[in-house]
Amino acid sequence: MDNTTNNTKLTAVYAAIGHLLMHMFAAFYFVIVLAIEDAWGYSYNELLNLWFLGSLLVGLGALPAGWLSDRWSRSGMIAVMFVGLGISSILCGFSSNKLMLFFSLSLLGLFCAIYHPAGISWVVNTSKETGKALGVNNIFGGVGIGLGAFFAGALIQLINWQSAFIIPGIISLITGVFLINHIRSGQISIVNITSEKFSKNPSKDQMLKIAIIMLISIACLSFVYQILQTSLPKVIDIRLANNLDLTTSEIGFIVAAIYIVSGLMNYIGGVLADRYSEKSVYIAGIIGQGCLLLFIISLSNVWLIVFSLMIVAFNSSILPAENLLLAKYSPEKYQSLVYGIKFIVSFSIGPIALLMISHSFEISGDFEYLYMIFGFVMIALFIIVLSLPSQQVKSGTAG
Template sequence: MISRDTEYFLLLNVGHFLDHYFILIFATVAALALSEGWGLSYSELLPYGAPGFAAFALCALPSGWLADRWSRDGMMCIFFMGIGFSSILTGFAQNPFQLGAGLLLMGVFASIYHPVGLAIVTGRWRKTGMRLAVNGVWGNLGVGSAALITGLLIDLASWRAAFIVPGLIGIAFTYPYYIVSKKIRQDSTPEEQGVTSHQNIAYGPKWRVLLCVYMITLLGNVIFQSTTVALPEIFDERLTGLADDISETLSLLTSQSATIIGVLAFLVFAAASLAQLVTGFMLDSIGAKPTILLVMAVQISAFLMMPGLQNLAAFAVSLGFMLGVFGQVPINDFLMAKTVSNKARARAFGLRAMVSFLALSTALPMISVIHVNWGFDGLFHILALCSLTILLGSQIFLKTPPRAASDRSIFQR
């Protein structure tokens, strides 16, 4: 029988999956259905999704403030209900302005999850590294599933169904979450009781740790966004020979290089996302400082090896840097949990989400400028420099916790 604690964590993971899934429905709908149905080009449709993405980031801080002042579980119920309802409304849009309004509302409710859900995960369980890693994998699954399921719903029904069906599912999770979270509050476990008095690991003065956190947030998100956005185009430039060889090996009647390149990119993303589990284990076992050292060393080595590579060698090294890129994801949340008090943690995660938005908005124009002038080899050198800055900064700003404190933090969780 599944324990109540496991049910609670599972529902939080489902929330992370849905959060990333809902925010990416529009991208597939705009590409596959609306541009033809409404007589607008893909580039003309994209601006209508911009307010939703902006709300997704900018409303994170007020969402965290409300959660800290009122109720985190209450905010999660609003998340499930609100994102589902707004998705259904978007599915009934009759023109681009109504669509944009629906997406804006979706962004407002989607902004709830990261500050609130992560505050719950890091505030309830002591093995925060592995919990954050598992939770992150669920979020990645939401990203990977959005295009696949949305495309399937468009083919089976319509683009409206691609918003309405997931919306109904989101609403359906509201009641289970309310019941489970209510029982959790009424019957707190010994593990939860221990967390409330848990003293954070001493990684140094709070201002230095937070400075390190926001440095990693800014540069790490530039690296993350640059690699995840650019990888399909990198593969299109450098893996065409490998794609043709695969087509020939599979005895395909016509060249399917675009499809094969898409599959190769998906395989890299799927395999690399599992690196978060390794990072989570390391964070719980040896702490943040040595984990950052290893993850950044992997990134730097792979980025510096990548220039000039083609086909199988490029594929192998790209898997290496994506392992490092995905592996860095739980680190910031872990440090935040060890530094910020549980009472103010949702607000801290909300502020971090806003910093992430600044980095994400910077990455796309940066890729464009660098690619036009120096190609992707120039981008790899820039990203290696970002990784080196994170490595050096983290080693300077973070203290190594005393051995005894570190041991207690591992075995008393």
């Protein structure tokens, strides 16, 4: 590996901050929309759908972002992301009508698309204990979702909903300037670093089967992730707000706590994926989510928060195992392309999930049918993933 220790540490820091901010910007609208609903007088469904194109671009933009990061620079693309997210978020804060907010949110989604194909490749190619490194990095992604809800709730309460967009935008812009300076000073390489990893791949006759199973698994897990992330603030509002006398900011704090606590499970999941079979870690998280989704179908007490936390924790903790499986099953020269495809699938699920959530709320005023359907889907997925090849990546060979 041709980078210095200092470069590695700086890369890890910016990769972590990038993951945190990307997920913060992708998630905070689900809390902010509750305040805009009161301020503008539009329905929740109407305002939620303003994020439709943005959520679509988070997925569709992953492949070209991965292509550019491979052919130009991963660090350069992350710098572009920081600056773009900052400008887009500030524009959201200055929006005075639905059209401007729709445009700004769509731009925000486009810049969110950069992180995963560029950032995950950055981490994979500069780490020794890859599972642990991915786990730590994923913690920041989970914390970003929580901080998005926390800061949105806090800034709405202390100032207004506009500040919940503008202040994080300024932070992202400043971070981008710092990264650009580190690149220009040579402390972070503008040239991509390549690491020789995961050279042993399954036989060609297994590739199609593995690809189909992993695509199905990624899609199902993404549905659960998107449904929980989008519906959780509203389902807490519906089922618990009156009983527990919760304000919008307090709902934001609860969602923040759920994602921050569950995000810490990424580290444990990464360590387990380095030490044990990635497949075993993966399937345990899948069946856990399936069972718990069935438990929360009609819960309207504090156990809703507890079980929701556990579902998100399972969903988060198996991400290092999933990324290790993808790296191990993919030919090295196509690794970035595979990650790009993964995140196109993952985040292209967002708009579909958004429509499902919107229609579910319109029909029943709740989301219990979605929770039930995907509880059974995850149990079926558990059975399907059992047929993946069982191979173990030791921490020594992973990095």
